[in-house]
Amino acid sequence: MEKLFYSIGEVAEILGESTSLVRFWSNSFPAFIKPDRNAKGNRKFTPEDVKTLKQIHLLVKGNGMTLEGAAKKLRESRRKVDSRTKAIDSLKEIRKQLVLVRKEL
Secondary structure (H helix, E strand, O other): OOOOOEEHHHHHHHHOOOHHHHHHHHHHOOOOOOOEEOOOOOEEEOHHHHHHHHHHHHHHHHOOOOHHHHHHHHHHOHHHHHHHHHHHHHHHHHHHHHHHHHHHO
């Protein structure tokens, strides 16, 4: 079951990055990420925001693109980036399962 909102700490854990980097990307990509805020002013990210942050993570950290290049790529071919992100997530899940199987042997 998917959550409706994720805290910045949860998003950072999902990405394997620091909360300050998630905050920076959130501020750097306002056209793509629009987190809601609670009464305290804390960011609350939707699953769509998390998906977009995963795409940004792939482009910036995985492919070594600049922030401007990543924004341009997202504008041009978001569907292609999304399919790559899904493939990487699937491979990570398969690896996790294989590690569990190896531990049981």
